[in-house]
Amino acid sequence: MIAPALPETETERLASLHALQLLDTPSEQRFDRIVELTKAVLGAPIAYIALIDSDRQWFKAKVGMCDVVTETPRDESFCGHAILQDTPLIVEDALKDPRFFDNPMVTGEPHVRFYAGHPLQSEAGHNIATLCVVDHRPRAFTDDDMEKFRRLAALAEHELGLMGVIATQREMIETRNALVASQQALARELSEAAEYVTQFLPPREVGVDAPVRIDYQFVASSRLGGDLLGFHDIDEDHQAFWLLDVTGHGVGASLLSVSAGNAIRSGALAGDPRDPAAVLATLNNAFPMEQHSNKFFTLWYGVYQRSTRTLRYAAAGHHPALLIDRDGERKSLGVPGLMIGVVPDTRYEAQAITIEPGGRLYLYSDGLFEVRGGEDDQLLGLDGVAGIIAEAGCRSCSRTRAEHVLSRVREYQNGEEAFADDVSLLEVEFVR
Numbered sequence: 001m002i003a004p005a006l007p008e009t010e011t012e013r014l015a016s017l018h019a020l021q022l023l024d025t026p027s028e029q030r031f032d033r034i035v036e037l038t039k040a041v042l043g044a045p046i047a048y049i050a051l052i053d054s055d056r057q058w059f060k061a062k063v064g065m066c067d068v069v070t071e072t073p074r075d076e077s078f079c080g081h082a083i084l085q086d087t088p089l090i091v092e093d094a095l096k097d098p099r100f101f102d103n104p105m106v107t108g109e110p111h112v113r114f115y116a117g118h119p120l121q122s123e124a125g126h127n128i129a130t131l132c133v134v135d136h137r138p139r140a141f142t143d144d145d146m147e148k149f150r151r152l153a154a155l156a157e158h159e160l161g162l163m164g165v166i167a168t169q170r171e172m173i174e175t176r177n178a179l180v181a182s183q184q185a186l187a188r189e190l191s192e193a194a195e196y197v198t199q200f201l202p203p204r205e206v207g208v209d210a211p212v213r214i215d216y217q218f219v220a221s222s223r224l225g226g227d228l229l230g231f232h233d234i235d236e237d238h239q240a241f242w243l244l245d246v247t248g249h250g251v252g253a254s255l256l257s258v259s260a261g262n263a264i265r266s267g268a269l270a271g272d273p274r275d276p277a278a279v280l281a282t283l284n285n286a287f288p289m290e291q292h293s294n295k296f297f298t299l300w301y302g303v304y305q306r307s308t309r310t311l312r313y314a315a316a317g318h319h320p321a322l323l324i325d326r327d328g329e330r331k332s333l334g335v336p337g338l339m340i341g342v343v344p345d346t347r348y349e350a351q352a353i354t355i356e357p358g359g360r361l362y363l364y365s366d367g368l369f370e371v372r373g374g375e376d377d378q379l380l381g382l383d384g385v386a387g388i389i390a391e392a393g394c395r396s397c398s399r400t401r402a403e404h405v406l407s408r409v410r411e412y413q414n415g416e417e418a419f420a421d422d423v424s425l426l427e428v429e430f431v432r
Helices: 008-020 029-042 144-176 176-198 251-266 276-286 381-391 401-412
Strands: 046-052 056-063 072-073 089-092 114-121 126-134 214-220 227-233 238-246 295-306 310-316 321-324 330-333 351-354 360-364 423-430
Touching: 008 126, 029 046, 029 056, 029 126, 029 144, 072 176, 114 144, 114 360, 126 144, 214 227, 214 401, 227 251, 227 423, 238 251, 251 276, 276 295, 276 310, 295 401, 321 381, 330 351, 381 401, 401 423
Parallel strands: none
Antiparallel strands: 046 056, 046 126, 056 072, 089 114, 114 126, 214 423, 227 238, 238 295, 295 310, 310 351, 321 330, 321 360, 360 423
16 A cells, blocks of 8 residues: 655645634535535545545545545545645556555455545645545446546535635624724615515415415525526416526526526427426526536426326426325425426436325425424434424415424524524415
């Protein structure tokens, strides 16, 4: 085994890494999603994001690896070699590579034979982390694989860069007493922008005699995000329901969400609006992240055919929707594909299900379940919010189910009224 050398700028590199204050922090869904997508897109059993510290590699996110393992020695790491170069390190067969053939990670768990590691840079230009895929068998890495790998690494690097933004926001909050006047002006502008976005929300459909009843809740955060939801009739027999979430916050995210929402509602893009997979593919090519300040978005899109009671649906990087039948049984709908705008010509797959009378469908953004509360500051998570939705029960005169869900989530975060992110919740009740 050959231990990796130290970069010439090791001191500066470590300073950049530690400045992120990311080492030994809890898991975050934004990084978990990237490794899950990397695993799926590249067809590898293991994927992870590793931060390279002075004497260890620490896993910020991983999939396919033992949960107990959070770090390994840097001297034994493949990633220690990967950060020494600016291009991906590809090892097609570790047993044939003199650097790794007797490495403990090759001769023992996790039995690495194939490794691909893409260095991730800090804003100062130092390689501080890696996005990696591992296989238990030798394999080749095609040009197409490499292109997808670079794009996924760009997403991971983008999320690492946001740590600096978050730190800057904290500093701004700490000095708010000196910036009261400018903050008040900014608050007015953000309020106007949020009001502008809410004008694009559709009217509620809660008629007593309607075969399909629709209700929703939308709460814009103080940072102005990129959530948007909608529903509309495609024709007399088909109705669409959708929810999208643009990465990041600010006016740029809101403008992209409005543009994408208008494209969905108007049917201006080519393709059959009754085919969820075609809609996602068309939007993916129409909104490449390179033309939108490297912003991408997730989307869940479904089409309900009234005559057959069939719901067809597809997801692009978005978590599954929740279906609750009249007996209270829960079912997750939608396998997340690649986010919209990341890789051109991505193919998406639609699924279908028959909806019985009394079923309820829920679409929601991550702002609803990425809240923390309780004495241990625990994340609510998908299972937690699903439980809250399931217990919402029947409508009452004083409060709808959607309002009940928001109230319970606020209770979970210790009564805090405001949310850290936009919160969107769409309820579709199939009455008959």
